[in-house]
Amino acid sequence: MSPHSALRRDATEAQRALHRPIRARLGVALWALALGTIFRYAMSLPLDPRFFGLTLLWIAIVAAAFRWLVGHQEVPFFFPLRFAVFSFEVLVAAWLAHYIGASSWLATLFLLFPAIEWNMLYPGAWGFAGSVLAILATGALIVGEAVGFVPAGALFSGIAPEYADPRYALGAFFVSASVIAGLSTVVGRYAEAGRRLARDLGTANSRLFELSEDLRESHAESEAAYRQLREAQAELVSSAKMASLGALIAGVAHEINTPLGALNSNHDTIRRAIHKLQVILEDDVVDEHELEDVRRIVKALDGVSSTNNMAMDRMLKMVDSLRTFGRVDRSEIDHADLHEGLESTLAIIAHTLKDRITVVKDFGDLPRVECYPNQIHQVFMNLIVNAVQSISGKGTVTIRTRAHGDEVTVEIEDTGVGIPPAILSRIFDPGFTTKGKRMGMGMGLLITSQIVDRHGGRLAVESEPGKGTVFSVHLPVRLPARARLGSIPGVAADGADERTGVAGFSEANESEVGG
Amino acid sequence: MPEAQTPTVLIVDDEDMVATALRSFLELETSYRILTYTSPERALEDVESEPVNVVIADFMMPEMDGITFLRNLRERKPQATRILLTGYADKENAIRAINEAGLYYYLEKPWSNEHLKLVIRNGVERSTLFNELDTRVRALEGAHQELFDIRKRLVRAFL
Numbered sequence: 001m002s003p004h005s006a007l008r009r010d011a012t013e014a015q016r017a018l019h020r021p022i023r024a025r026l027g028v029a030l031w032a033l034a035l036g037t038i039f040r041y042a043m044s045l046p047l048d049p050r051f052f053g054l055t056l057l058w059i060a061i062v063a064a065a066f067r068w069l070v071g072h073q074e075v076p077f078f079f080p081l082r083f084a085v086f087s088f089e090v091l092v093a094a095w096l097a098h099y100i101g102a103s104s105w106l107a108t109l110f111l112l113f114p115a116i117e118w119n120m121l122y123p124g125a126w127g128f129a130g131s132v133l134a135i136l137a138t139g140a141l142i143v144g145e146a147v148g149f150v151p152a153g154a155l156f157s158g159i160a161p162e163y164a165d166p167r168y169a170l171g172a173f174f175v176s177a178s179v180i181a182g183l184s185t186v187v188g189r190y191a192e193a194g195r196r197l198a199r200d201l202g203t204a205n206s207r208l209f210e211l212s213e214d215l216r217e218s219h220a221e222s223e224a225a226y227r228q229l230r231e232a233q234a235e236l237v238s239s240a241k242m243a244s245l246g247a248l249i250a251g252v253a254h255e256i257n258t259p260l261g262a263l264n265s266n267h268d269t270i271r272r273a274i275h276k277l278q279v280i281l282e283d284d285v286v287d288e289h290e291l292e293d294v295r296r297i298v299k300a301l302d303g304v305s306s307t308n309n310m311a312m313d314r315m316l317k318m319v320d321s322l323r324t325f326g327r328v329d330r331s332e333i334d335h336a337d338l339h340e341g342l343e344s345t346l347a348i349i350a351h352t353l354k355d356r357i358t359v360v361k362d363f364g365d366l367p368r369v370e371c372y373p374n375q376i377h378q379v380f381m382n383l384i385v386n387a388v389q390s391i392s393g394k395g396t397v398t399i400r401t402r403a404h405g406d407e408v409t410v411e412i413e414d415t416g417v418g419i420p421p422a423i424l425s426r427i428f429d430p431g432f433t434t435k436g437k438r439m440g441m442g443m444g445l446l447i448t449s450q451i452v453d454r455h456g457g458r459l460a461v462e463s464e465p466g467k468g469t470v471f472s473v474h475l476p477v478r479l480p481a482r483a484r485l486g487s488i489p490g491v492a493a494d495g496a497d498e499r500t501g502v503a504g505f506s507e508a509n510e511s512e513v514g515g
Numbered sequence: 516m517p518e519a520q521t522p523t524v525l526i527v528d529d530e531d532m533v534a535t536a537l538r539s540f541l542e543l544e545t546s547y548r549i550l551t552y553t554s555p556e557r558a559l560e561d562v563e564s565e566p567v568n569v570v571i572a573d574f575m576m577p578e579m580d581g582i583t584f585l586r587n588l589r590e591r592k593p594q595a596t597r598i599l600l601t602g603y604a605d606k607e608n609a610i611r612a613i614n615e616a617g618l619y620y621y622l623e624k625p626w627s628n629e630h631l632k633l634v635i636r637n638g639v640e641r642s643t644l645f646n647e648l649d650t651r652v653r654a655l656e657g658a659h660q661e662l663f664d665i666r667k668r669l670v671r672a673f674l
Contacts, residue, residue, distance in 0.1 A: 257602045261625035262536040268628040269540040276543070296542065303539035310532040355577030 022063060024186040025089070029059045032093075032179040036100045039175045043168055051099045058092040061085070086187060090116065093183050097176035111138035112180055119188020131184045135177045142173050248325075248381070254351045255318050259311035266304040266311075273297045273304075321347035325377045333479060335368035336376065338410060342399055345380045349388065353397075357388055360398040366408055370479040375451045382448045383412045383471045390416025390469060403477075407457075410473045418465040427461065456480035522639040523548045523566055527558045527584060528573035528600065533624075537571065540628050547639065555584040562588065567595045568642040569635050571622075574601035574608065582608070585616035594645040596638030598622060 033055045040047055065085040094112055111134065118130025143149075276297050280290045324344035346359060353359060369376075387397045391414055400411040419427060428449045452459040456476050463469040524547045528534045534551040541549050550565065552558035555578050570588055574581040585597045599612050602624045612618045619641070620634050 254602050257624050258530050258533060261602075262530075262532040264625040265536045265540055265628050265631075269536070269543055272540075272628075273543055300539040300543035303535050303542075307532045307535040307539065314532070351575070354575070 021186065024189075025062045025183075026059055028179065028182040028186055029055055029062070031182055032096055035175045035179060036096065039100065039171055043171065045168075048099050051096065054092055054095050054099070058089065058096075061088060061092075089183065089187070093180060097172075097180065100172045100175060111135055111177070112184070114138075115180055115184035116187050119184045121188075123188050127188050128181075128185060131181055131188075135181060139173055139177060142169055145169075248348065251348050251351060252318065252322060255348070256315060259314040262307050262311045266308050269300060269304050273301050317347065320344075325374075325381075332372075333370060334373050335370050336373040338366055338369055338376070338401060338408065339363055341373060341377045342380055342401075342410070345377055345384055349381070349385060352385075352388055356394055357391060358394075358396045360396055362398060362400040364400075364402040366401050366403050367477055369408055369475055369477055371455055371475065376455070376475070379448050379451050379473060380410070380412075382444045383473070386444065386471070387412050387414035387416065387469070390414050390418075392417065406477050408475050408477060410475070411470055412473075413468060413470040415468045418467055418469050419461070419463040420465050421463075424461065424463060428459075454483055456483055521546065521548050522568040522643065523550060524635060524639070525558065525562065525565075525567045525570045525595075526551045527553075527555050527570070527576075527581075529553050529555075529576040529578070530573070533573065533600075537631075540631070541635070544628075544632055545635070547635075555579045555581075559584070559587055559591070562591055567592045568646075569596045569598065569638040571598045571600055571635075574599055574612075582612045582616050585612070585618065589617055594642050594649065596620075596642045598634060598638060600624060600626065 033052070036051055036055075037047060040051075062085065065081070090112055097111070114134030114137070115131035118134060119127035121127065122130060277294065280286060280294060286294065321344040324340055325348055342361075342363075346353070384397065384399075391397070395415040397415075398411070398413040400409075400413065402409045402411075428445050449459045452473055452475070456479065457474050460472045460474070461469065462472075524541060524545075526534050526537050526541075526549065528537070528551075531553055534553060538549045538551045541547060547568075550558075550561075550567075552561070555572065555576055567588075570585065570592075572581040572584050572588075576584070579587075581599050581601065585599065588595065589597065596619045597616055598620045599609075599616070599618055600622045601608070609621050612621060619638055622631065622634065
């Protein structure tokens, strides 16, 4: 059972427990009214309006007080208030007894207090016996005066003379005794119930307090967990960024290393050649043997120079591809030529393709597409790298582009291992990866699909294990307004996000959490 | 036999610019005979008819990786000193290369010409020594055989 339903049960129980004494008291009050009326009628006495008035007041006050007290257990004066109501009841009962002529004020109180006291201290049979004893002891006084044993006027001095008639006094005594016995039983019984109730309420209260403490704690915990999650997410995003940046850098480094190695060696060769030539030319005379050397040196220089051209061309091309890919010079919305982006992506990862992967470019006629080019290049990069990695030996990656009305489609198809149907639906989940921890922390496809999503497009996948996989990127030719109005968060504000094209990832997730 | 005395260096790299840079440098600085190939398969075919002292092979080649190439070459030219040139400082590959191809040296791109020259000179020396040892052993075996024959003839003459 949950703590909440237990608490609700406790509250209902408490309410019922508070209503029970009201009903019992009302019963006693009505009983007093009925018995008093019958008795006075039997004695042919007029009905005293004070008697009615007091009974009705008793009923009204008790009902109102208890009704108010229910649900206000937490007010600071709850128990003093309860005591006040109880004292008032005792007073009303004493006045009632007095008005029907049971005895004097004093006698009635003598009668009342011990009776109620006994019941409060010992609820049940012992309390009842004590009450009866108290009533009988007071009754003995009244009877004693009626029969002349107690000096006349000691008890009845305060009451109307007609009530002093011993027969009447005895009858009144029995009526009030029964009423008082009832009241004392009720009060005694419910005093115990009240104590238990107070205890229960205290327990419920402390349980409520504990619960709210628990809640506060678990709230603090969930807040801490949320903060940790956000941090972990930020870390993941940055490590995904770093992973794709790392792959990019590794590719570029490798691609630049070869021409750089050649240039570096050539530079040294040229220096040496010049030095050799200087040595030969030092004595102004070039003999036959030295001429042979000069020819050799010039031949080497020729080879070096043609290689330098090749190496520099290669590096310039690389830098150009990088610029197209990263669009470091233009990081805003642009009407991009997707083919250019695909070509530059292929150039950057060329070293992973070599002769192993055949790239088939089935390019259709594409309009320029309004997009964040650097992000779209990130998409191409992720999908092409995935395609290449899914092929273990030799294979083919086909890049197909088509335009249909207001939409363009870029399909990247591989002849790799394919994705089993069982996990096909999970591939866009964060952290899902088949490549082990080292590769990309499984954020690649998530980021890819988020970028496509935020461009108002969609990313679809079809796969057949053993045959290959097709990822299709569908993009609208015009960027939807929500993307243009900066709801690709962080794009304009955060330049660092720009370059790796995973802009707004964390912001997007925040809004998901918030919603 | 002057050709046999000029040591031969075989360079195999799918990147023409690297092969040419190496060749230019070595032709300028050394008197070795330099053979360059951009295809490891062609190099293996041609190497049958060529004496080779030192081989420098690139690691990342589309037809065949450098380690496989050097392993194949080892079967054909066991005396040749094998050097791997690589863009990756990859310990795993280095160990594999040393174990599988009996590698003499592991060079990283970009390389230092001075260092390369030193490594090649040592490689040539090593290979020359191996060749010389081979020649001597063969000569020794020939002499031994001759002696054996003489002894046989002597024994036959006396008996």
